[in-house]
Every structure is written in structure tokens, then in C-alpha cells.
Amino acid sequence: MKKRLYLPGPVEVPDSVARAMSAPMINHRAANFGELFKRVSAGVQKLFQTQHDVYLYTSSGTGMWEAAIVNFLSPGDRVLSLVSGDFGVRWAKMADRFGLSVHRLESEFGRAVNPAEVQAVMEREGPFKAVFITHNETSTSVVNPVREVAQIARKHGALVMVDAISGLLVSDLPFDAWDLDVAMTASQKSFWAPPGIAALAVSPRAWEAHASSKMPRYFWDVSMAKTFAAKGQTPFTPPISLYFGIDEALKLIEAEGLPAIFARHEKLAMALRRGLQASGLELFVKHDAEASRGVTAIVPPDGLTPLEVRKALDADFGMVVAPGQGDLADKIFRIGHLGTVDAVDILAVIAALEVTLTKLGAKLRLGEGVKAAQQALLQA
Numbered sequence: 452m453k454k455r456l457y458l459p460g461p462v463e464v465p466d467s468v469a470r471a472m473s474a475p476m477i478n479h480r481a482a483n484f485g486e487l488f489k490r491v492s493a494g495v496q497k498l499f500q501t502q503h504d505v506y507l508y509t510s511s512g513t514g515m516w517e518a519a520i521v522n523f524l525s526p527g528d529r530v531l532s533l534v535s536g537d538f539g540v541r542w543a544k545m546a547d548r549f550g551l552s553v554h555r556l557e558s559e560f561g562r563a564v565n566p567a568e569v570q571a572v573m574e575r576e577g578p579f580k581a582v583f584i585t586h587n588e589t590s591t592s593v594v595n596p597v598r599e600v601a602q603i604a605r606k607h608g609a610l611v612m613v614d615a616i617s618g619l620l621v622s623d624l625p626f627d628a629w630d631l632d633v634a635m636t637a638s639q640k641s642f643w644a645p646p647g648i649a650a651l652a653v654s655p656r657a658w659e660a661h662a663s664s665k666m667p668r669y670f671w672d673v674s675m676a677k678t679f680a681a682k683g684q685t686p687f688t689p690p691i692s693l694y695f696g697i698d699e700a701l702k703l704i705e706a707e708g709l710p711a712i713f714a715r716h717e718k719l720a721m722a723l724r725r726g727l728q729a730s731g732l733e734l735f736v737k738h739d740a741e742a743s744r745g746v747t748a749i750v751p752p753d754g755l756t757p758l759e760v761r762k763a764l765d766a767d768f769g770m771v772v773a774p775g776q777g778d779l780a781d782k783i784f785r786i787g788h789l790g791t792v793d794a795v796d797i798l799a800v801i802a803a804l805e806v807t808l809t810k811l812g813a814k815l816r817l818g819e820g821v822k823a824a825q826q827a828l829l830q831a
């Protein structure tokens with residue numbers, strides 16, 4: 452049976468990207484790699500909508516949290532960690548290990564960060580050297596108000612560090628216009644490519660903080676990345692095949708254009724929500740405005756576990772959806788819809804879920820979800 456990935460990363464890789472990755476190796480210290488490196492770096496800069504520096508690392512997304520901590524902070528620095536799900540929990544834990552003084556502000560899971568609370572905490576507990584925020588909290592399927600939080604953090608003189616690992620190409624995140632300091636993403640989510648490359652955007656203010664940062668660092672040292680980037684190189688051997696793939700993916704991304712990509716994710720996310728609700732399913736995130744445009748968490752019908760639903764959907768339709776994470780592992784399952792996802796993918800997963808859940812004994816309104824999603828697509 453044909454497999455269909457509905458994961459919030461890794462995303463399905465377009466055929467032309469997969470083909471580009473099969474090209475023979477080249478010398479990463481030669482001019483032809485330099486041209487490729489510069490073209491890919493410039494393309495990724497456009498995705499962050501920034502004129503500032505962007506660096507590519509051989510890493511999954513998590514490495515960029517560490518790069519942000521060791522390059523721009525010092526042991527003992529006070530940071531405000533905005534925790535709205537499992538990824539926020541993990542980033543804060545990492546900061547603990549590096550000896551930062553971490554103040555956590557937790558949102559109820561399923562809700563977005565509340566800027567008014569951020570403002571109050573910064574006034575009451577500040578000053579903070581940095582604020583950590585997750586753009587798209589993949590674990591709960593929430594999108595956070597990065598722009599508003601960045602404004603508040605700015606007013607209080609804190610660096611704004613944004614985990615945009617699953618959010619960069621899903622919802623607008625203009626690094627310069629929103630005056631962010633550090634933002635990060637990873638290839639398996641926002642570059643329509645396999646895992647293995649992660650990216651770090653760095654503002655001039657972050658560079659100033661780098662000059663006085665006292666964390667030990669080597670692999671993640673952004674000064675070293677800068678020195679080598681000037682020569683069209685990376686300090687260490689890059690994953691050359693991934694550069695070939697991302698070079699091709701960037702052409703597809705450029706051809707569609709960021710505004711159209713954001714609009715597509717918006718339209719499809721809302722059609723999916725309307726469809727699932729009309730089928731009789733419970734969405735984990737209740738408010739449309741706070742709902743991620745790239746992943747949707749669902750509470751299984753009474754009497755069914757997320758694992759049973761996921762197994763049956765895979766067995767019946769080859770559709771691979773994600774479990775919950777951390778404390779939500781037994782409470783939700785998640786449908787990923789980021790990357791090159793289209794309306795057919797959305798209609799198909801609603802139709803398939805209705806069949807599979809009905810077979811499992813859930814009382815769903817068969818066909819109603821597809822109809823509601825069709826109507827939402829017509830209205831969009």
C-alpha cells in the first residue's frame with residue numbers, strides 16, 4: 452500500500468528534491484560547492500525574510516537551541532522561557548543544563564502564549580537577558596503570537612529567540628520586520644527536504660551579545676561559521692547531498708512564493724478543522740486564532756486510544772500520523788499538514804479518518820467532515 456506521511460516532520464519530499472540529492476559528491480572546499488553554498492544560504496535568508504546573517508549547520512533542529520544558548524548567553528544569565536508545550540519544556544531543560552537561570556511562564560497546553568502575561572512577568576520578575584518562544588508549538592498544535600511577544604521583550608531590553616523549526620514556512624515570520632534576534636529552523640520541516648540541516652538567523656544585537664558571551668563552544672561557534680561562510684564554506688564537512696536537495700526545494704519555494712505558501716497552509720488548516728469538527732471529532736486547540744497552520748491535534752473519540760487510531764489509519768489507508776508528546780502521549784494524535792500539502796491530502800485524511808473511526812466503533816457523522824471541508828475550500 453502507498454504510504455502517505457501526515458507528520459509534522461519529516462515532511463514528504465518532492466520528487467525533484469529527492470532526485471537532486473542523488474548527484475555525485477563534489478569537493479566541499481572547491482569553488483563549485485562555494486557557489487552552491489552561497490545560493491542556498493541566500494535562499495534560506497529569504498525564508499527568514501532577513502538581511503541579517505543566516506548560518507547552516509549539520510544538525511537537527513534541537514542543535515539550534517544549543518547554538519542559541521552557547522553563542523549568545525553566559526552561565527547565570529536570566530532567561531524567560533515561554534512554555535506552551537513539550538518543545539518549550541525541552542528547550543527550558545536544556546537551558547537549565549547550561550547553567551542559565553530559567554524563569555518559566557507556562558500556558559495551559561492547547562492554548563497560545565498570552566502576551567499580557569508575558570508583559571506582567573517581565574515587569575515583575577525582570578530584567579531578563581533573553582526570551583525563548585516557540586513559533587509553532589508542534590506538540591500541542593498551537594501557533595504563538597511571536598510579533599506581540601517580541602515587542603514586549605524589546606521594550607524590556609531582552610533578546611528575542613524564536614524556535615521556528617516547524618513554523619518558518621507555515622506562518623509568516625519576518626525576522627527583520629518583527630525585530631527578532633535569533634531564529635532557527637530545520638530542513639525536514641521548513642525546507643521540504645530530508646532531516647540533517649538546521650539554520651540559525653542572527654541579528655546585529657545577537658552579534659553584540661556573542662562578543663561578551665562566556666559559554667564554552669566549538670562545533671556551534673557562530674564566529675567560525677561566519678569566517679568560513681565568507682569563503683563559501685562551512686567549518687566542518689557539510690551534508691553535500693542535502694545542499695543539492697535544498698537548492699532544488701528553494702526553487703519550488705521561490706516559484707510558489709511565501710505569501711501563497713502561507714495562504715495555502717491557512718486555507719488547508721481551516722478546512723481540516725471545519726471538517727474534523729463536522730465529523731464529530733474534538734480538536735485539542737479550541738480557538739482558530741491559536742491553531743497551528745501546519746499541524747492539528749485531535750482528541751480520539753471516547754474509548755479509543757491515540758495508538759489504536761494511528762495503527763488503524765496506517766493499516767487501512769497507509770496514512771502515517773503522529774502521536775502526542777510528553778504528557779499528551781496518551782491523549783491526542785496529530786495530523787501534520789506542512790510542506791507541499793494540498794487540498795487532496797486534506798480531503799483524503801478526513802474521509803479516511805471517518806471510515807477508520809467508524810470501523811473502530813466511534814459514532815461519527817460519515818461524510819459530513821468531507822462536506823464541511825469542501826465548503827470551507829469553496830469559501831476560502
Ligand SMILES: *Cc1c(COP(=O)(O)O)cnc(C)c1O
Pocket residue numbers: 460511512513514538585587588589614615616617637
Ligand atoms: C521538530 C521540532 C523541534 C526538534 O527538532 P529536531 O529536528 O527533532 O531536533 C524543536 N522545536 C519544534 C517546535 C519542533 O517542531
